[in-house]
Amino acid sequence: MKGTIGSVILCLIVSLQALAQNIQLPAPHKTGGMPLMEALNARQTKRTFSSKPLSEQQLSDLLWAAFGMNRESGKRTAPSAMNRQEIDLYVALSSGLYLYDAKQNALTQILGEDIRDKTGKQSFVKTAPVCLVYVSDDERLKMEFYTATDTGFISQNVYLFCASEGLNTVVLGSVDKDALHAAMKLKPTQHVILTQPVGLPPDMESKQD
Numbered sequence: 001m002k003g004t005i006g007s008v009i010l011c012l013i014v015s016l017q018a019l020a021q022n023i024q025l026p027a028p029h030k031t032g033g034m035p036l037m038e039a040l041n042a043r044q045t046k047r048t049f050s051s052k053p054l055s056e057q058q059l060s061d062l063l064w065a066a067f068g069m070n071r072e073s074g075k076r077t078a079p080s081a082m083n084r085q086e087i088d089l090y091v092a093l094s095s096g097l098y099l100y101d102a103k104q105n106a107l108t109q110i111l112g113e114d115i116r117d118k119t120g121k122q123s124f125v126k127t128a129p130v131c132l133v134y135v136s137d138d139e140r141l142k143m144e145f146y147t148a149t150d151t152g153f154i155s156q157n158v159y160l161f162c163a164s165e166g167l168n169t170v171v172l173g174s175v176d177k178d179a180l181h182a183a184m185k186l187k188p189t190q191h192v193i194l195t196q197p198v199g200l201p202p203d204m205e206s207k208q209d
């Protein structure tokens with residue numbers, strides 16, 4: 001009897017820990033921001049980052065802008081060929097690797113380790129608090145041209161959001177994709193397309209502080 005109660009308590013603790021590792025994001029702000037023409041004028045690549053983490057609100061807004069759901073039908077803020085929605089956004093943080101669940105507006109933890117150093121060959125990937133990893137899945141669409149263009153739309157949404165929010169970002173093609181694929185424990189049908197670190201400029205505090 002004692003053993004059974006012990007096992008149940010252990011199971012509960014393990015389940016609670018597993019739940020605690022996922023992050024339920026606050027609802028994204030879908031209004032405000034910089035006027036579009038000003039954001040286009042401000043969009044640029046910036047390769048320096050503060051190590052300060054983004055707030056959960058900033059993360060939620062960033063991910064929604066990138067590839068969130070913007071219609072009841074489940075369609076997204078970026079187009080995708082034949083609406084296959086084959087690009088997944090993985091989010092590398094110091095606390096681990098997460099998968100963006102656009103429907104639930106949540107981050108599902110995939111790994112408990114920090115793999116940001118594998119997301120690019122340039123040293124700033126270790127400093128930026130967030131690195132987005134764009135991953136295609138052949139099971140949803142196996143057409144390289146389309147998976148590349150679909151990733152580009154998402155990346156540009158991130159660029160414009162960053163321009164609007166005063167965040168720095170750079171899209172990266174110079175990535176050891178095999179090493180990153182292995183570190184992320186992806187399936188053979190999944191492919192890393194590009195990565196994109198995001199963070200505050202090194203000399204600035206968060207707008208939300």
Ligand SMILES: Cc1cc2nc3c(=O)[nH]c(=O)nc-3n(C[C@H](O)[C@H](O)[C@H](O)COP(=O)(O)O)c2cc1C
Nearest residue numbers: 043044045046047120122170171172173174175194
């Ligand atoms: C597909 C793609 C891959 C890129 N890869 C890298 C990269 O690995 N490292 C890097 O520092 N910049 C990379 N960039 C950023 C470009 O160097 C940058 O966009 C270009 O210099 C123009 O600057 P701008 O974005 O400020 O207009 C990449 C851009 C694209 C579109």
